[in-house]
Amino acid sequence: MGISIDEVKKIAHLAKLELPEKVAQTYTEELSKILDYFASLKEVDTDNVQPTFHPFTWDTPMREDEVKPFEDIQAILANAPELLENMIVVPKVVKAP
Numbered sequence: 001m002g003i004s005i006d007e008v009k010k011i012a013h014l015a016k017l018e019l020p021e022k023v024a025q026t027y028t029e030e031l032s033k034i035l036d037y038f039a040s041l042k043e044v045d046t047d048n049v050q051p052t053f054h055p056f057t058w059d060t061p062m063r064e065d066e067v068k069p070f071e072d073i074q075a076i077l078a079n080a081p082e083l084l085e086n087m088i089v090v091p092k093v094v095k096a097p
Contacts, residue, residue, distance in 0.1 A: 003028060
């Protein structure tokens with residue numbers, strides 16, 4: 001089956017990625033191996049296999065959400081790398097356009 005280097009470049013373009021030629025060639029080879037593996041799965045005889053949603057038969061235990069106070073806030077804050085008053089400072093993850 002495989003995938004062409006042009007298809008890899010198109011996917012990279014759609015994902016707004018810049019790929020050097022050598023990296024694009026590596027991705028072409030690796031993605032082709034993955035697609036070939038999935039193509040080989042088509043040959044597996046699954047006629048007598050029942051479709052399953054999950055391999056386990058037990059039900060997922062459900063419980064009500066409960067708010068539980070945590071008495072030792074200092075224990076949590078002691079592990080924070082950076083604090084501002086009683087709040088944990090985290091790095092900004094959203095960039096402005």
